[in-house]
Amino acid sequence: MEFTIDQTRLVPSIGWAANGFATHPMIPILAGVRLGVSGGQLTITGYDHDTCGVATAEVTASHDGTAVVSGRLFHEIVKALPPKPVRFTVGPGRAEITCGGALFSLPTMLEEDYPPIPRMPAVAGTASATEFVPAVNTVAAAASRDETIPLLTGIQCDLSPDHLTLRATDRYRMAVRRLDWRGDTQPRTVSVPSRSLSTVGRAIAASGTEVGLGLSDTGGLVGLRVGRRHLTCRVLDGQLPDMTSILAGPFRRLAEVATADLNQALRRISLVAGRQTRIVIAFRDSGIEVSSGGGEAMGARETIPAQVSDTRRIEFNAGYLADGVAAVDSPVGFMDLDDRSGRIRLSGESGAETFSYLMQPLRPT
The missing domain is CATH 3.10.150.10 (DNA Polymerase III, subunit A, domain 2)
Known part of the structure; x- marks a missing residue:
């Protein structure tokens, strides 16, 4: 050759x-x-x-x-x-x-x-690569890294004729993203290893304008086609629990903040706070105060402008909060509270029905 x-x-x-x-x-x-x-x-x-x-x-x-x-x-x-x-x-x-x-x-x-390779399943629908790749990246942040429960390491794909909804959770947080797609399939649900989808994201963005997704007749294989390239991987057994009631709330608005301001504040504070550190957000009439450390040897505090609807103090896992804020893909982000469970929901200007990131705050120290 x-x-x-x-x-x-x-x-x-x-x-x-x-x-x-x-x-x-x-x-x-x-x-x-x-x-x-x-x-x-x-x-x-x-x-x-x-x-x-x-x-x-x-x-x-x-x-x-x-x-x-x-x-x-x-x-x-x-x-x-x-x-x-x-x-x-x-x-x-x-x-x-x-x-x-x-x-x-x-x-x-x-x-x-060299073993025989699986065939690429027939494409069941297509989505824009410019929408699919960011959706995968934002949802993958909530997938578990613990291989002892394989299902939680995946991204669940809910397929319908008009929409593709991606979900992931590690039990402590959950991310949901819905995007438009053109499908000819009946509603189906399949869970794909998060690593498989995430690692091809950059290649997908550079390879074409559309992503085709196919499922094998047996349901054991999922395929992605982009131009002259395709990737197949085994699906994960099982489905995530129905989260409809959790996503529905009711939620009420805590604050409206510039996403870039909050992102930058968290990045600066991360210089002295690791991903497992507690981050405290104090919602005040004058804005949001982000802090870490308190009486410890190292600490940081920064106040940023925000429209605050309810004054209170909430503690978060630093890594979970940073991942959630980074996933909001609009200039303005919204923080909402479910009074019943204490969960916090992050969303963007496209609405919570398009993107939601839910977290359970930490118990106050």
Whole structure:
């Protein structure tokens, strides 16, 4: 096999397939990337039995064929090469990568050991990439990092003909984001590993204007298609509890504040306060006072302008609050209170029905 492709076109393609590379595989072949050339088209595949990334690109091919090499090494080499044509040549037991004056040799892996990859499910609907990527990023902040409860590490996708709703919770907070999409599916719900959606976000934003989402007939596989690239991953078992009543409230307004002001205040205070530190917000007639530390050796306090509807003092987990404020994608953010449960809801100018981030405040010290 021998082909040539410009480095600037090869980098994003191998970067997409890298989402399927196994980091510390029990089966060595899963650390490989499969390169296949046929009819002037290069197909790059990474697959770890849970996630499969496939990208295609046009190449100038001298000989068709297939080869498997170390995915991590190939990715790092390609990224380090200058923006010039890259020639990839396969010989007995090894592959050569040539670009400008640079030449790298890599051992090839046994192609017959590479497992069959899952097919990309038929696309059930599409959403704008400029809306889908921020939605995933904001909701993923509320997903759990604790693998002992796999369902909580995922993002639940509720599909309907007109809307795609993303939800995530780690039991201490919850994020919900609804976006428009064009679907031809009956209402369905599927939970996808948060890591799988988050890691491809940047690549999706750079790859196309639309994201297609498909579900397998058995419901065990979900796929994302962007242009000439697709990614499939296993779905998580189960569904999150119905949160309709929690989201409905009733909530009442605590404050209206410039999102950038609150974001910057939290970032400055984080210089002396870790993510697990208590952050105190004092709602006052003159504005919002954000503080941390109190009588401790290190502390910080900052007051920012805000329209306050109710004066009170509430304590938050610093990391949870920072994630929630960062997820508000409008110049003005709203903080609301559910008097029954004490939960705080953050939302933006698009309304709580489009985006909501719920937190349970900490007990006062």
